[in-house]
Amino acid sequence: MDDLLQEFIAETRETLEALSTEVVAWEAAPDDRARLDAIFRFVHTVKGSCGFLDLPRLSRLSHAAEDALCEVRDGKRRPDRALVDAVLAIIDRIGELVEAIDSGLPLTDEGEDDLIAALAPGVAGAQGATPLAAAAIAQGRAPLRSVRLNVDLLDRMMSGMSDMVLVRNELFRRLRDLDLDPAVEGALERLSASVADMRDAVTRTRMQKIETLFSPLPRIVRDTAAAVGKAVTLTVDGSDVELDREMIEVMRDPLVHVVRNAIDHGIESPAQRRAAGKRESGRLHISARQSGNQIVIEIIDDGRGIDTERLIAKLAANGQRSEADLRRLTERQQCELVFAPGLSSRDVATEISGRGVGMDVVRAAIDQIGGRITLDNKPGRGLRIAVQVPLTLSIVSTIVVQAGTHRFAISRQTIGEIVKERGANIRMDRLGDMRIAQIRDRRLPVVDLCDVLGIPCGAAPGNKMLVVVGLGAGDFAVAVDDVLDTEELVVKPAAPSVMATGLYAGQTLPDTGQPMLMIDCAGVAQAAGLNFTDAMDREIELEADAVVDPGIAALLFDDLDRRRRVIPLAVIDRIERIRAGSLQYSAGGLWLSIDGRVVPVAAQIPELAAKVTTVLRLTDGMVEVAYAIDDAVDIVMLPELAAAAAKPGPICGIVLLDGEQVEQVDPLWLFERHTRDVGVAPARAAPGRPTCLLADGGSGWMRTFLRPMLEQAGYHAVERLASDERPALVLAQADDPMADVSVGAAPVVRLRTSAVDTGDGSVYRYDREGVLRAVRQAVGK
């Protein structure tokens, strides 16, 4: 945390210096939008950092200034003299506070309320800092613990170091042939060791593991998620990629902004996620990898994605561009509207990510270092933000391979394993023009590096090495002649003439003094015509398959007749305690009077109605029935029906719970019974159990209500087909637009929620007889 605080102080100090000219210019021309944006970005960044570093006073000041400036940006307020003064006073105060934090001196917060109050419209200018405090700071400024160096100087140091290593190697080669005095040999060893140490140190002046960028993220994610009441699972990948310090510094704030935005705006609340059929905890995946001459940092969430409709509406309302204009943009361009300055995709500002600003800050920062930011929006399913940062130089842990007479480096980070083509457990097959390696239980496409590069092979056929490379999107095996060595290499971008091939990630000069190229595995895969589907999609699909049947939760209860029974939890609205005597026989039925109305009641032993104190209030959203019970026992996961009831009734069958037979209540029958008076028992369908596909998109209504009835009538009801299964018919909701998907030639029976015949051939879903008749007709029995 201390490191972060130091960085925050250094950075704020630096920005303040840069900002001082902007401030003066803004004072002269308060309407200047560019200056306003610069100052706004400053307070916004300070606000963001403070929230994380727990600096409440700074946070309060910057939040107040941000609010006022935001009004100006939105055109709700004109920047008058008083406002400019007030904002400048706050910026001054931020500077003083930062100095005070750095030097560890206390600074009174007197006058801060006045500073904030001065931001309000129509208030005369407030006093600036208390002179006393300012004087104290001037004396107490802590000595700087870091220096800032020109990058050119570092580069000279780096190349000087490399020269030294090469000279050392040359010297060794030459002296090896001579008969050396042991003393000279010892001195040489020492020289060699100190040169190696030195090189390490010099390299560290320029390079840093991206880990330093990623390590605060778990905390940020946790705090942010907690502040907005969401659950987020963070996975971080590729922390050991080394990157230019310069880039890391520039990337720090944008990354935090993007992560906060993803949690605040992207990932939905647990309830919304449940409703959307996602797992409650949102997923955030952050990874860094080297691709070609770039480092790609990806931030992937599985939230709601960008709502382009809302963006357009907001921007149109903003008056910056006309709606017709915005509609003409492509989908991608519409997504990129999130980078528009002053845009708020959220109506209420939050402590966390403000007003959706930050994205313009992010873009500005990344543009500044010549990077690119791309969005891959999947509405409702998530957003992938890829930040590509040019690689000025990087240290890559590599494996050196031989192909023909050439040597190439492959980044170790991408390599999963290396196996011999002739090894045990390896089988090579041909699939059309493609070669396939079966390594244990995996089948991987094989790309021969020599073929891709168009160079003659050096190894005998069948005697190659297979380097299994993972590309995020998929794995494949690169066949090389030999694997030589592992080496840490300083990789720099190669000339455009070389990069134009798309096969190389950069060039490097190993200790041999012979230049070597690093292979871009993604480029090789592309050149070989390999194509991978989106990895995240596949992963999500796999997961969806894995959670295919979580089972149905059900309530286990003691019924009035002292028997244990279960009823699906989904139909229970609540368990209601009632006063004894609330249930009464009236008009030929048992009724519960509650909330000023009456609800039909089902009871196993109606005679005991007067003593009932607990009822289950069942509803499917439209119909309500109360079920009188003795007491609730537990919530259990409902297994498959062990046996269906012989005839339809309040009990649809028996399930086995811990080896005990428990009757399952049929809520469908109850709803039907108490809403329409249909008493005739349906005939049993012929055996053979035709398969009925319940296609209601997994909402659970059919599983809860229809399935027991269909199983009882001799059908096999499923929500998902096994791969070789053909449904005899499909049941779908009449009002479900998704239900148009017909499965093969299977007939479709549509169920409607209204008892009134709409004349479209659908069946009222509680018309038990009607549904079964329609099903029988459809199956042809």
Place this chain on the structure above:
Amino acid sequence: MNALFLLARVAGQDVAILSDHVESVVDIGPVAPVPRTAPAVCGLAALRSRVVTVIDTAQAIDPANRSDGGRRAVVTQVDGHHYALLVDMLDDAYRCVARPLSAGLTPGPAWAPVVDGVIDHDGRPVLVLNLAAVVARTAGGEQAAA
């Protein structure tokens, strides 16, 4: 506009190279070839701790040309990358005034894009070679060799 020019011989012709564009003149050591690049890209070579991309100047100008296998090269920097452009022979440096090519005196489709003008040397006209333009001609990836 009096400037210092380096006289060199490329593809059998005398050319002048503005000395401001030349970092150094070197004899290139072993070159590591780079598969799948334009034919005019010979490969990579190490100059002390620096990696340079070696370009066959004659072939870059006209794919029909072949270099004579000489190792002498001029080193230049384009967009932060170092290139060594092979030349057949290097003469001395001279102060001259460059003039634009006069109408009608076109050096042909191969040379025209890489030439900046002409200087007079010992009464003979000599083309001024633009090194950056030569480098740019190799950046197109794998080109069909003529």
